Amino acid sequence: MEGFCHHKAYITKRQQLALLDDLLKIIKAAPFYTPTMPKTGRPFSVQETNCGPLGWVSDKKGYRYQATHPVTNAPWPPIPKSMLDLWQTLTSLSQPPEACLINHYKNTAKMGLHQDKDEDEFTAPVLSVSLGNSAKFRLGGLKRADKTQSIELKSGDVILLGGPSRLAFHGIDRIIKDSSTLITDQTNLDAGRLNITMRRVTKLAKV
Ligand code: SIN
Ligand code: MN
Numbered sequence: 126m127e128g129f130c131h132h133k134a135y136i137t138k139r140q141q142l143a144l145l146d147d148l149l150k151i152i153k154a155a156p157f158y159t160p161t162m163p164k165t166g167r168p169f170s171v172q173e174t175n176c177g178p179l180g181w182v183s184d185k186k187g188y189r190y191q192a193t194h195p196v197t198n199a200p201w202p203p204i205p206k207s208m209l210d211l212w213q214t215l216t217s218l219s220q221p222p223e224a225c226l227i228n229h230y231k232n233t234a235k236m237g238l239h240q241d242k243d244e245d246e247f248t249a250p251v252l253s254v255s256l257g258n259s260a261k262f263r264l265g266g267l268k269r270a271d272k273t274q275s276i277e278l279k280s281g282d283v284i285l286l287g288g289p290s291r292l293a294f295h296g297i298d299r300i301i302k303d304s305s306t307l308i309t310d311q312t313n314l315d316a317g318r319l320n321i322t323m324r325r326v327t328k329l330a331k332v
Pocket of ligand 2: 239
């Protein structure tokens with residue numbers, strides 16, 4: 126799909142370990158929690174937390190962005206510098222992302238086909254980094270019923286949903302267990318997968 130970009134093995138092993146270290150500190154300050162579906166209250170199979178000025182949350186009241194953690198009520202920790210640098214390099218935008226969602230997939234977790242459309246700005250791309258076990262990512266079109274393709278996302282891969290693909294349907298079919306050794310038992314993350322997704326939420330200022 127036009128505007129979709131898959132940078133395979135973009136982040137070196139050394140950078141992945143440094144990023145994991147930053148994320149473990151974030152998770153200490155802003156622990157993972159289990160979001161629930163609007164209306165039904167059904168729990169997600171992924172756990173989530175955020176960093177940055179705005180975090181994406183979901184509960185019975187709906188999907189939204191907010192400045193504080195829904196369980197601790199504390200402001201989200203800042204986005205690590207390495208992620209901000211990555212945003213600037215790959216998007217060429219001078220204005221930073223406002224949201225950085227961290228998804229934790231145990232090996233049995235998945236994410237249904239959806240669009241990222243809770244933002245007010247769709248000209249900025251969605252940038253997302255994979256760490257740990259590989260995932261089978263499904264990319265569709267602008268309509269739920271459009272044809273889809275399966276793409277394997279490995280630790281260190283970066284994808285961008287930009288241009289026409291900004292609002293493409295996407296999801297995670299499954300995690301491939303034992304496909305990476307990056308996330309160990311010591312991290313208490315169940316040797317699964319982390320996905321770190323940055324987005325612009327409010328309109329970009331005209332410059
Ligand atoms: C998401 O769409 O929020 C996550 C995608 C991924 O885990 O790669
Ligand atoms: Mn998404």
